[in-house]
Amino acid sequence: MGKISSWDWEPGQKTVVKSLSPLEGHEWQEEPYVSPDGETIVAIVKVGDGEFSVRTNDSVWDATFEKIWYPKFSPDGRLAAICQQDMEWVLVADGETMGETTDYIWDTMFSEDGSSIATMYKSMERYGMSVNGEPWENLYENATMPAFTKDGAHTAAVVQAESMAAADLDGFKRGAYTVAVDGEAWKGRYVNIWNPVFNDAGDSLAATCRTTVYAHTIVVDDKPWDETYTQVWEPVFCPKDGGVVAPVRVAGKWGVAKDGKILWEPRYVQCFYLQYSPSGEDLWAVVATSYGQFTACVNNAAWNETWPTVSDLVVSPDGQRAAILASNCNEDFRIVVDGTPWSGTYDMAWPAVFSADSKNVAAKVEKNGRFRILVNGKSFERDFDAVWPPIFNEDGTKVLIRAIENNSYVRIVAEVCNF
Amino acid sequence: MSHIADRIISDVGLESGVAALTTEKIEKVVTRMLKGETGAKLRAYKETCMRCGLCSQGCHYYMSHDADPSYSPVNKATETMYELMDKKGKVSPQRIYEMAQMAYTECNLCKRCAHYCPIGIDTGYIMSQVRRICYLLDVVPQYIRDTAHSHASTMNQMWVKDDEWIDSLQWQEDEARDEFPDLRIPLDKEGADIYYSVIAPEPKFRTQLIYQAAAIMNAAGVDWTMPSHPGWDNSDMCMFVGDYENMGRLKRAHYESAQKLRVKRIVMGECGHAFRSVYDMGNRWLGHKAMPVPVIHAIDFYWELINEGKIKITHQYENPVTIQDPCNIIRGRGLMDKLRDVVHFLCKEVVEMTPNREHNYCCCAGGGVINCGPPFKNTRMTGNRVKAEQLKATGVHDVVIPCHNCHGGIEDIIGYYDLKMHGKFISDIIYELMEKPEV
Ligand code: SF4
Numbered sequence: 001m002g003k004i005s006s007w008d009w010e011p012g013q014k015t016v017v018k019s020l021s022p023l024e025g026h027e028w029q030e031e032p033y034v035s036p037d038g039e040t041i042v043a044i045v046k047v048g049d050g051e052f053s054v055r056t057n058d059s060v061w062d063a064t065f066e067k068i069w070y071p072k073f074s075p076d077g078r079l080a081a082i083c084q085q086d087m088e089w090v091l092v093a094d095g096e097t098m099g100e101t102t103d104y105i106w107d108t109m110f111s112e113d114g115s116s117i118a119t120m121y122k123s124m125e126r127y128g129m130s131v132n133g134e135p136w137e138n139l140y141e142n143a144t145m146p147a148f149t150k151d152g153a154h155t156a157a158v159v160q161a162e163s164m165a166a167a168d169l170d171g172f173k174r175g176a177y178t179v180a181v182d183g184e185a186w187k188g189r190y191v192n193i194w195n196p197v198f199n200d201a202g203d204s205l206a207a208t209c210r211t212t213v214y215a216h217t218i219v220v221d222d223k224p225w226d227e228t229y230t231q232v233w234e235p236v237f238c239p240k241d242g243g244v245v246a247p248v249r250v251a252g253k254w255g256v257a258k259d260g261k262i263l264w265e266p267r268y269v270q271c272f273y274l275q276y277s278p279s280g281e282d283l284w285a286v287v288a289t290s291y292g293q294f295t296a297c298v299n300n301a302a303w304n305e306t307w308p309t310v311s312d313l314v315v316s317p318d319g320q321r322a323a324i325l326a327s328n329c330n331e332d333f334r335i336v337v338d339g340t341p342w343s344g345t346y347d348m349a350w351p352a353v354f355s356a357d358s359k360n361v362a363a364k365v366e367k368n369g370r371f372r373i374l375v376n377g378k379s380f381e382r383d384f385d386a387v388w389p390p391i392f393n394e395d396g397t398k399v400l401i402r403a404i405e406n407n408s409y410v411r412i413v414a415e416v417c418n419f
Numbered sequence: 420m421s422h423i424a425d426r427i428i429s430d431v432g433l434e435s436g437v438a439a440l441t442t443e444k445i446e447k448v449v450t451r452m453l454k455g456e457t458g459a460k461l462r463a464y465k466e467t468c469m470r471c472g473l474c475s476q477g478c479h480y481y482m483s484h485d486a487d488p489s490y491s492p493v494n495k496a497t498e499t500m501y502e503l504m505d506k507k508g509k510v511s512p513q514r515i516y517e518m519a520q521m522a523y524t525e526c527n528l529c530k531r532c533a534h535y536c537p538i539g540i541d542t543g544y545i546m547s548q549v550r551r552i553c554y555l556l557d558v559v560p561q562y563i564r565d566t567a568h569s570h571a572s573t574m575n576q577m578w579v580k581d582d583e584w585i586d587s588l589q590w591q592e593d594e595a596r597d598e599f600p601d602l603r604i605p606l607d608k609e610g611a612d613i614y615y616s617v618i619a620p621e622p623k624f625r626t627q628l629i630y631q632a633a634a635i636m637n638a639a640g641v642d643w644t645m646p647s648h649p650g651w652d653n654s655d656m657c658m659f660v661g662d663y664e665n666m667g668r669l670k671r672a673h674y675e676s677a678q679k680l681r682v683k684r685i686v687m688g689e690c691g692h693a694f695r696s697v698y699d700m701g702n703r704w705l706g707h708k709a710m711p712v713p714v715i716h717a718i719d720f721y722w723e724l725i726n727e728g729k730i731k732i733t734h735q736y737e738n739p740v741t742i743q744d745p746c747n748i749i750r751g752r753g754l755m756d757k758l759r760d761v762v763h764f765l766c767k768e769v770v771e772m773t774p775n776r777e778h779n780y781c782c783c784a785g786g787g788v789i790n791c792g793p794p795f796k797n798t799r800m801t802g803n804r805v806k807a808e809q810l811k812a813t814g815v816h817d818v819v820i821p822c823h824n825c826h827g828g829i830e831d832i833i834g835y836y837d838l839k840m841h842g843k844f845i846s847d848i849i850y851e852l853m854e855k856p857e858v
Pocket residue numbers: 477478479480491492495525526527528529530531532533542543546781
C-alpha cells in the first residue's frame with residue numbers, strides 16, 4: 001500500500017465490495033474495518049463451530065482460529081489481529097502468525113511506517129512486551145501502559161519490579177514500579193508511574209510519576225524533576241530543544257511546567273492534552289478557563305469561546321491551526337477550528353483531519369444514525385450508512401471517502417473544490 | 420455516652436500512620452487543607468449548627484447503639500472537624516487516630532442525617548473532608564488504602580491485570596454461548612450506543628454479573644461495547660480514602676475510554692458509590708459541571724428497556740421480595756420510583772421496608788466502610804441493628820439490592836443477625852425470568 005501518493009486518487013466512485021452480506025457458510029460477520037487506502041474491507045467471521053477467520057473483501061483468510069479480536073490495520077496496510085489457537089494466543093498479520101503462541105497478548109501498536117508491530121505479552125504469569133513476535137528477555141510481575149518508538153526500534157512499559165504482599169502498604173510506599181525499556185528496568189523505583197512516552201528520536205523517555213505518596217512529578221530517563229506538585233498529567237517532549245513539558249497542579253490550579261520550572265502560571269481549572277507544533281515553537285493544550293468551561297489554548301492564550309466538554313485536540317502540520325471536538329456533555333457535537341465552530345451540531349463527531357499544507361480540514365460526523373464527511377464545514381453531497389474518517393491526498397486537493405451504502409462498500413475520491 | 424477513645428480498633432494503616440505524626444505536622448496539613456481546599460461551607464456549617472441533635476435519629480449508628488450520643492452526626496462533626504477548626508490543627512497524633520476511625524468506619528457518608536437537620540447540614544460532607552485530612556496525614560485504614568493503591572496502579576480496585584480483564588470477558592462470552600449461541604461481548608466497538616462499565620469485583624468474583632449483563636444486552640438487541648483497556652472500572656475507593664488526585668486520574672481514564680470509543684452513553688452496573696464518583700465527586704474534581712459522557716445507572720437502563728418492551732420475561736418472580744434503596748442512587752440521584760417500577764414489573768409481591776426510599780437506612784457498608792476490611796466488620800454489624808430489624812419486619816426472604824456494597828453489607832447483616840434472607844441483584848432476577856432460546 002505504501003505512501004499516500006501511490007494510492008488511487010482518480011476522482012470518482014468505485015464499488016470495492018458489492019454485497020457485504022455474510023459469505024456463504026458464514027454463521028456471522030462482525031463489524032467491518034477498512035484499510036487506510038480504502039482498497040480493503042475486513043471483518044471477523046464465524047466459519048464453523050468455534051472456528052473464526054477474517055473476511056477481506058470477497059475472500060477469506062486460509063487460516064482459522066478459535067478466537068480473533070483487536071483487528072487493526074498497520075500503516076503499511078497489513079491487517080494485524082490477535083488470535084487464539086489451542087488455547088494460546090499469537091499475533092497474526094495478513095493471515096500469517098508472527099512468533100510463537102503464548103499465554104496472552106494485547107495492545108497492538110505500530111511503528112510509524114508500519115513495518116514493526118509491538119504487543120503486550122504474557123508468559124507463565126510474567127509480563128512484558130513483544131516486537132514482531134519476539135518477546136523481551138526480561139519479564140515482570142506486571143506490565144502496563146506500553147510505548148513504542150516511531151522507528152519501531154524500542155519498546156517500553158510500566159513494570160512492577162518488586163513483589164508486594166497482599167495489602168502491603170509499606171512495600172507500596174517504598175516503590176514497586178518503574179519503567180522497562182526493551183525489557184531493561186530502570187534502577188529507580190516509584191510509588192506509581194504512568195503514561196511513558198518516547199521522544200521522536202526514540203532515545204529518551206518521560207513519564208508521570210509519584211516519588212512519594214504525595215509528591216507527583218515527571219521523570220525523564222529515570223531522573224525525576226526536583227520540583228513536585230499535587231498532581232501532574234502526561235508529559236510531552238519539545239521537538240525544538242528536547243525539553244519536557246507537563247500540566248501541573250499547584251494550589252488547586254493547573255498550569256504547565258517545563259523541565260521542572262513553571263512555564264504557564266497555574267490559573268486553569270483544568271489543563272491537559274498538551275501538543276507541540278512540529279517546530280516546537282507553539283504549545284497547544286485543552287484548558288478549562290473556569291468551572292465547566294473548556295476550550296483550546298495556544299502558548300497560554302485560550303480561545304474566547306468555551307464549551308462544557310472538549311476533546312480530541314488536533315494541531316495542524318504547520319502548528320499554526322488547531323481543531324477540537326466540543327460538545328454539551330457528549331451531545332450536540334461541534335467541530336471547532338481556530339476557535340470558531342462550524343455550523344451544525346451532531347450526535348457524534350470524530351477528530352478533525354488537516355491536509356498536509358494545513359489549509360483544509362475534514363471530519364466525520366453522525367446525525368440521526370446517518371454519517372457524513374465534512375470539508376471546511378461543508379458536507380459531501382450525500383450521507384452514508386457508515387463511513388470512516390476522511391484522508392487528504394498529498395497536495396490537499398482531494399479527499400478519500402470510505403463508506404458503506406446499500407450494503408456495498410464504496411471508495412470515493414472527492415475533490416475539495418466540490419464541497 | 421461512650422467515647423471513641425474507648426473503642427479503638429487496631430489497624431496497621433492507622434497505627435503506622437499515627438506513629439509518624441507530630442502535632443506540628445498535623446497543624447501544617449490541617450491549616451493548608453482548611454485554607455486551600457475547603458472554606459465557606461465548612462465554616463457556615465460549624466457556625467450555624469445549633470447543637471439541637473435532631474440529626475441524631477437520622478443516623479443508623481446512633482439508632483443501633485441505643486441512642487448513644489457519641490454516634491450522633493453532630494457529635495461526629497464536633498469531635499473531628501470542628502475540633503480541628505477550633506484548635507487550628509493543634510491536636511495530638513492519638514486524636515487523629517480517633518478521628519480517622521470515626522470518619523472512615525463510623526460514618527457511611529450516606530447523607531441521611533442531612534434530611535433530619537432543620538438547616539440541612541451535611542455531616543457526610545464534613546466527614547469526607549475529615550478523611551481528606553487523614554489521607555494527607557497518611558492515616559488511613561489498611562484495607563481501603565490498599566484498594567486505593569490498586570486503583571492508582573491498575574485503574575481498577577482489585578489489582579486486576581490488563582489481560583485478566585480481557586480474558587474474563589472472553590471467558591464469559593464463551594460460557595454464555597452455550598446458552599445463547601450468537602451472543603457477543605463486543606470489545607472496543609467504536610461508535611456503539613452503549614458502553615457498559617463495571618466494578619472490579621465483577622471480573623474477579625462475580626463474573627456471573629458480566630454474563631447476565633451480556634445476556635440481557637443480547638436479548639434486548641442493544642448496540643453495546645466493553646472496552647479492552649483500563650478505564651472499564653467505574654468504582655472509586657480513592658474518593659472515599661480522600662485521595663482526590665487519583666480519584667481524578669481514575670475518572671479521566673473512565674470518561675476518556677468512553678470518548679475514545681465514541682459511544683453515546685455509559686451504562687454502569689448495579690453499584691451505588693461509583694455513581695457518586697462519576698456524577699458528583701470525580702467529574703467535578705476534573706472541572707466538569709456535569710458528566711462529560713452521560714452515565715446511566717443499571718436501574719435507569721433496565722427501566723428504559725422494560726418500557727420499550729425490550730425485556731421479555733416468561734413469568735414474574737413468585738417469592739415476595741423487599742427492596743434496599745442504595746443511598747447514592749436514591750438520595751443521590753432520585754431513582755426510587757424507577758427502582759420500584761422495575762421490581763414491580765419483575766416480581767409478584769413487594770413488601771416495603773420502613774422507612775424506605777429517600778429515608779432509607781444505609782446498609783452500613785457504604786462510604787468505603789466495608790472496604791476497611793475485617794478489623795471493622797463488627798463496627799458495621801453492631802452499627803446497623805436497625806437495618807436488621809427493618810429487614811426482619813418484612814417477613815420476606817429475598818432482598819433486591821441494586822448496589823455492590825449494599826450487597827456485601829446486607830449479606831453480612833443477614834448472617835450476623837441470622838435473618839435467613841438472601842440478596843439479589845436486579846440482573847439476577849431478570850436473567851432468571853427472561854425468555855431464553857431453546858438450545
Ligand atoms: S452515617 Fe450517614 S447518617 Fe450517620 S453521620 Fe454519616 S452521613 Fe450522617
